[in-house]
Amino acid sequence: MFEYIDGRLTFKCPTYVIVEAGGIGYHINISLNTYSNLGDDERCKVYTWLHVKEDAHTLYGFADEGERRLFLHLISVSGIGPGTGRMMLSSITPVEIQSAIVTGDLPLIQRIKGIGAKTAQRLVLELQDKLKKEGQGSLIAAPLRTTAREEALSALIMLGFAKPASEKVLDNVIKTGGLELPVEQMIKLALKNL
Structure with a gap:
């Protein structure tokens, strides 16, 4: 229902934040990983997932899309609910969780x-193959996401290039050229490699 909430961070503690957007204060449950990745800046963007139960609607928040994607994978496994998923993301980093599942590190x-x-x-049984298919772990090799990157990606798709190939080329352009590249320059460099 809510993709993300972009607003003013009015309260932050290790278990939840309150983000004010459009005159509404959203109580968002977070992991320790998200807590450490969210700055104390007044402005923030929190990616969300809404858990609807008969007696409650609970909003969970994540510092980035990769953490949210991993959370959704975790809670898809029988016996793991949102609370346990959040506990997992608070206990060890998302990269460590994903790596442990991909490598079958049961003790960790x-x-x-x-x-x-x-x-x-x-x-391990249910998620190992899914996470491997996402490219040896989507968090381990997480794509760099910037507004300029997203604009460049949209432009390349509108020009008729496939999204996966465009994403890969753009990530390489950003790695070599840096995050400060203007959108136009990103597109030009990407076109040379597509």
Whole structure:
């Protein structure tokens, strides 16, 4: 329902933040990873996921799309709810979780509070192939995301280039040229490599 909330950070603690957007203060549950990645800046953007139950609507927030994507993978596994998913993201970094699942590191996964041997095995069994297909872990090799990058990507897609190839080329352009490249320059460099 809510893709992200972009607004003014009015309160921040290790378990939740309050972001004011459009005159409404949103109470958003977060992991320690998100807490450490969110600055104390007044302006912030939090990627969200809404958990709807019969008796409550709970909003979960993430510092970036990669963490949210991993969270959604985790809660898709039987026996792992949003609270446990948040606990996992608070216990170890998303990159470590993803790496542990891809490599089958059961002892590391079991060190997380609330995760036993059977749940750890289920996590590896159900998510290992999915995370491998995302490119040896989408967080391990997470694409660099900037507004300029997104604009350049939209332009390349409108020009008729495939999204996956365009993303790969743009990420390489940003790695070599830096994040400060203007959109026009990104597009020109990408076109040379497509």
